Amino acid sequence: MKFTFLTLFPDLVRPYFQESIMAKAIERELVEYEVIDIRAFATDRHRTCDDAPYGGGYGMVMKAEPIARALESVARQGQRVVMPTPAGRLFDQTAAEDLSSQKELVLLCGRYEGIDQRIIDRYVDVQLSVGDYVLSSGEIASLVIVDAVYRLLDGVIRAGSLEEESHSDGLLEYPHYTRPEVFEGMAVPSVLLSGHHREIAEWRRWQQIERTIHVRPDLFERSGVTEDEVEILRAKHGGTDGSDQGN
Numbered sequence: 350m351k352f353t354f355l356t357l358f359p360d361l362v363r364p365y366f367q368e369s370i371m372a373k374a375i376e377r378e379l380v381e382y383e384v385i386d387i388r389a390f391a392t393d394r395h396r397t398c399d400d401a402p403y404g405g406g407y408g409m410v411m412k413a414e415p416i417a418r419a420l421e422s423v424a425r426q427g428q429r430v431v432m433p434t435p436a437g438r439l440f441d442q443t444a445a446e447d448l449s450s451q452k453e454l455v456l457l458c459g460r461y462e463g464i465d466q467r468i469i470d471r472y473v474d475v476q477l478s479v480g481d482y483v484l485s486s487g488e489i490a491s492l493v494i495v496d497a498v499y500r501l502l503d504g505v506i507r508a509g510s511l512e513e514e515s516h517s518d519g520l521l522e523y524p525h526y527t528r529p530e531v532f533e534g535m536a537v538p539s540v541l542l543s544g545h546h547r548e549i550a551e552w553r554r555w556q557q558i559e560r561t562i563h564v565r566p567d568l569f570e571r572s573g574v575t576e577d578e579v580e581i582l583r584a585k586h587g588g589t590d591g592s593d594q595g596n
C-alpha cells in the first residue's frame with residue numbers, strides 16, 4: 350500500500366516513516382510512501398501557498414492552485430484522496446479497516462484555517478476527523494490515520510494481536526501484565542498465573558466488558574453483549590481485580 354502526503358511541512362512527516370514497525374514494513378515492501386512539498390508547486394517568487402479569506406475573518410486559507418498542481422502531479426488510478434479536518438466524519442476502527450483495502454491513500458494536509466473549498470469539492474474523496482478537538486496541523490491527523498491503517502495490512506503485525514485489540518470486537522481491551530509478579534506491593538491477578546486457558550479467556554472477557562461499561566458506555570450499548578453474559582461473568586469474576594477502569 351502506498352501513502353502519498355501533500356504537505357507544507359515535509360520534515361514533520363518523514364521521520365515517522367523511518368522508525369520502528371513502519372520502517373520494517375517499508376523494508377519488507379509492504380508499505381511505500383512519498384512526501385510532496387506543496388510549496389514546490391507555487392509559481393510566484395515567494396512561493397505563496399496561503400491568502401486571506403474572501404468575506405473577511407481571521408487566519409489564512411491554503412490557496413487552490415499549488416494544491417491542484419501537486420494533486421495532478423501524483424494523480425494515479427486507484428488512489429483515494431483523504432483530507433483530515435475537524436469538520437469530517439469521525440475516524441474510527443471501521444474507517445481504518447475500510448481504508449486498509451485501498452492501493453494508495455493521498456493525505457492532503459491542511460494548515461491555517463484550512464483549504465480552499467473548491468479543492469475539496471473537486472479532488473477530495475473522504476474527509477475525516479480524528480476527534481472532537483482542533484489540531485493546528487493536518488500532518489499530525491494524517492499520521493494518526495496512516496498509523497491506524499497500515500498496521501492492519503497483511504504481514505505488518507501478527508494477526509492474532511490485532512484480533513484481541515480494543516475496538517476489534519466493539520469492546521475495549523483487557524488489561525495486560527508482565528514480570529515481575531509483584532510490583533510495589535501490587536500483584537498480578539492470580540487467574541493469569543493459573544494456566545487455565547478457559548478461565549483466563551473468561552476473565553479477560555469480563556475485564557473488557559467491565560471496562561467498556563465504565564469508560565465507554567456508548568460503545569457498550571452498540572457492542573451486542575447480552576445482559577445474560579454480563580450477569581454470568583459478573584457473578585464469576587466480578588470480585589476479581591485487574592481492571593484499571595480506564596486510568
Ligand code: SAM
Pocket residue numbers: 432433434435436458459460461462463464477478479480481482483484485486487488490
Ligand atoms: N478552521 C478549521 C475548523 O475550524 O474546522 C480548523 C483548521 S486547523 C487549525 C488546521 C488543520 O489541522 C485542518 O485543516 C486539518 O487538516 C487539521 N485538523 C485539525 N483538527 C483536526 C481534527 N480533529 N481531525 C482532523 N484534522 C484536523
